[in-house]
Amino acid sequence: MTxxxxxxxxxMEYFCLxxxxxxxIGELHYTCPRCGGVFLLEDTWFDxxxxxxxxxxxxxxxxxxxxxxxxxxxxxxxxxxxxPILEPQDIVYLGEGNTPVIEASPALSKILGxxxxxxxxxxxxxxSFKDRGMACAFSFLKSLVREKNWDSVLTVCASTGxxxxxxxxxxxxxxxxxxxxxxxxQGKVTPAQLSQPLGSGAIVLEVPGVFDDCMKVxxxxxxNYRVALLNSKNAWRILGQESYAFEVAQWYDWDTYRxxxxxxxxxxxxxxxxxxxxxxxxxxxVIPSLPRIFGVQSAHADPVFRFYREPDPAKRAxxxxxxxxxxxxxxxxxxxxxxxxxxxxxxxxxxIGGPGSFQVIQVEExxxxxxxxxxxxxxxxxxxxxGECLAGLxxxxxxxxxxxxxxxxxxxxxxxxxxxxFQEMYFTNSFPxxxxxxxxxxLVNKPELVITPEEKAALTPEEYTVKAAxxxxxxxGLAGKN
Ligand code: F0G
Numbered sequence: 001m002t003x004x005x006x007x008x009x010x011x012m013e014y015f016c017l018x019x020x021x022x023x024x025i026g027e028l029h030y031t032c033p034r035c036g037g038v039f040l041l042e043d044t045w046f047d048x049x050x051x052x053x054x055x056x057x058x059x060x061x062x063x064x065x066x067x068x069x070x071x072x073x074x075x076x077x078x079x080x081x082x083x084p085i086l087e088p089q090d091i092v093y094l095g096e097g098n099t100p101v102i103e104a105s106p107a108l109s110k111i112l113g114x115x116x117x118x119x120x121x122x123x124x125x126x127x128s129f130k131d132r133g134m135a136c137a138f139s140f141l142k143s144l145v146r147e148k149n150w151d152s153v154l155t156v157c158a159s160t161g162x163x164x165x166x167x168x169x170x171x172x173x174x175x176x177x178x179x180x181x182x183x184x185x186q187g188k189v190t191p192a193q194l195s196q197p198l199g200s201g202a203i204v205l206e207v208p209g210v211f212d213d214c215m216k217v218x219x220x221x222x223x224n225y226r227v228a229l230l231n232s233k234n235a236w237r238i239l240g241q242e243s244y245a246f247e248v249a250q251w252y253d254w255d256t257y258r259x260x261x262x263x264x265x266x267x268x269x270x271x272x273x274x275x276x277x278x279x280x281x282x283x284x285x286v287i288p289s290l291p292r293i294f295g296v297q298s299a300h301a302d303p304v305f306r307f308y309r310e311p312d313p314a315k316r317a318x319x320x321x322x323x324x325x326x327x328x329x330x331x332x333x334x335x336x337x338x339x340x341x342x343x344x345x346x347x348x349x350x351x352i353g354g355p356g357s358f359q360v361i362q363v364e365e366x367x368x369x370x371x372x373x374x375x376x377x378x379x380x381x382x383x384x385x386x387g388e389c390l391a392g393l394x395x396x397x398x399x400x401x402x403x404x405x406x407x408x409x410x411x412x413x414x415x416x417x418x419x420x421x422f423q424e425m426y427f428t429n430s431f432p433x434x435x436x437x438x439x440x441x442x443l444v445n446k447p448e449l450v451i452t453p454e455e456k457a458a459l460t461p462e463e464y465t466v467k468a469a470x471x472x473x474x475x476x477g478l479a480g481k482n
Contacts, residue, residue: 004069010043010084014235017340025085028144030222030233038340039235040276041083046283049080054285058254065098065250074098075132075243076139081280082239083136090143094173096131097243099123101251101409108378114397115407116390118380119248122415126196128330128383129244129270129413130166133232136240138170141228145177156181156221157230158214160266160330161193162414164204167230168197181227183207183214188329192418210323211267212335232269233337241270245277248409249287256281259291260402262392262410264385265304265360266331268338270413271295275345275358282352290353292406295342295360296392298368300324301332304342305362318343325434327368327422328388330414359401365435367391369426373443376416376423383419386412450475 014023018037023029029039049057057080064077071091072079077098079086100123103109104116121129145153155178157167164182171180180202184194188210197204207214215231222229232238249256256278263271274293281287297305301323310316320335336342346358371394372387382390389410396402416423424430427444431437450471456464472478 004067005071005088006079006084008049008080008084010080011045012041012043012083012085014039015042017344028228030229030231031219038233038338040341040344041235041239043084046280050284054254057284057286061246061250075135075240078243078246081246081277081284082242083140083236086139086143090139090146092135092138092142092170092174094125094131094135094170096124096135097247099247101248102380105378105380108375108380111374112394112397114393114402114404116393116410117407118375118382118386118410118412119244119251120381120412121244122381122383122386122412122418126162126166126169127415127418128162128166129241129411130162131170132243133237133240133269133273134166134170134230137230137234137236138174140236141178142174150177152177152179154179154181154227155230156183156218156227158183158211158218159189159231160185160211160332161189161196161418162330163231164189164202165193165196165200168200168202171202172200178228179203181205183218185210185214188332190329190418190421192420193330211333212320212323215267215335215337231337232267232272238269238273238276238338238341241273242277242280244270244411245274246281248291249278249281254281254287256287256291257289258403258406260294260396260406260408261291262294262296262389262408264328264331264388264392264411264413265295265297265342266301266328266333266336266385268295268304268336268342270411271304272338272341272345274411275342275349279345279348279352290349290357291409292353292356293349293358294392294396294401294408295358296388297360297362298326298328298331298388299362299364300326301328301334302362303334304336304339305360307339308346308360309362325432327365327372327384327419327435327437329384329419329422331385331388356401359396361392361395361401363388363391363395365437367394369422369437370440370443372416372419373423373426375412377443377445380412381416382410382412383414383416384422385414386410386416448475 016032019035124131186206371390
């Protein structure tokens with residue numbers, strides 16, 4: 001069912017943020033062949049969309065929220081704003097996008113003293129926000145494969161775990177002629193994350209070191225060999241991830257006034273996409289004002305925070321950092337590939353949104369763990385990166401950067417289950433010293449064995465049931481029914 005597929009087609013080009021050269025999208029480009037800079041993808045006809053008034057776009061996107069046309073059900077509900085060159089037959093839909101916005105539980109709200117909601121991007125198909133970008137990148141790749149009649153394509157990415165999970169899943173779904181290869185830092189992705197590309201049948205290659213080491217290997221491959229790169233260096237990924245911003249605006253009926261969006265920053269693709277998305281909506285008049293953006297980084301991997309810590313733009317200098325192990329492991333990146341994109345959009349953002357509309361906050365490892373556990377014991381499903389956002393909100397409130405009349409929307413970028421190992425380390429007080437995390441007794445929880453296997457062995461099955469029940473009764477102090 002594709003009869004309601006949009007007729008608008010844009011004129012998309014790669015735009016280099018280094019030398020400002022433009023390139024045709026008929027070729028796969030990751031970095032500028034002229035200067036090595038990173039790309040954005042731009043629809044040079046975007047402003048023609050403003051011939052339709054904001055109300056047209058709002059009602060169109062709202063109507064599409066109910067469509068059963070799968071190609072428009074996910075992130076491509078916002079087709080005209082993202083990649084309006086794709087044909088419906090190429091669009092890959094695995095149920096990504098439309099993730100729920102969950103208000104802080106009443107008790108958590110009281111503790112925080114400021115309105116907050118999580119947008120649970122861990123409820124995407126591979127359990128992280130990466131699916132948004134992959135849906136777009138794979139749809140474009142599918143269109144190229146069809147047009148060029150390629151009979152074999154190796155898709156490659158470096159990853160802290162979630163990009164590889166998403167890339168492997170989408171490649172497995174699309175199938176021939178794609179083969180997925182993921183390159184991971186050995187021992188630096190969680191067991192759940194590692195199980196994902198393995199289960200999807202990808203070729204999983206590990207190298208010693210951290211993500212930044214893997215990224216260099218993958219960049220070397222992309223520069224010298226015929227591979228399709230799926231890291232966010234691939235600008236099609238950024239476009240898909242803009243859907244997060246569109247969904248936030250839509251959820252709040254296109255009213256982003258007095259809203260603050262918190263995003264954990266690693267390779268900096270996500271915060272780039274979120275800013276770009278809100279700027280597009282603002283350009284079309286779909287949102288009257290920009291929500292504020294707060295990037296959050298752990299003190300163990302904080303190059304973007306360090307850059308913006310200097311208030312005078314003329315004195316700011318970017319320097320990669322050497323990362324220290326972090327519980328926000330998925331964002332543990334010392335030299336973010338998308339840093340030039342952040343700079344580009346942050347400048348535009350502040351020009352329109354005014355001072356304070358874009359900020360970066362630094363948090364400690366301890367704060368990240370405590371915040372994640374606090375959220376989850378109030379019914380949320382935050383990963384450590386979502387905990388990083390909450391820690392950022394608490395810091396912002398303490399520093400007077402956010403007012404209690406402002407609603408904070410926090411990106412819980414992955415599902416808590418992917419990162420349960422860090423919870424386990426907290427509960428068993430087994431964090432290696434370099435993390436600098438000490439469990440707070442009030443947040444620790446452990447299973448309690450009510451009856452030992454030896455006791456069980458000495459009892460008949462009937463006696464065992466009664467004995468085990470008695471132990472539970474004693475543990476809970478249960479009163480009888482009469
Ligand atoms: N949160 C999660 C769960 C992530 O997986 C990542 C990045 C981030 C936050 C940071 O987002 O890189 O766009 O600034 N993970 C990448 C990966 C690097 O390989 O999975 P970013």
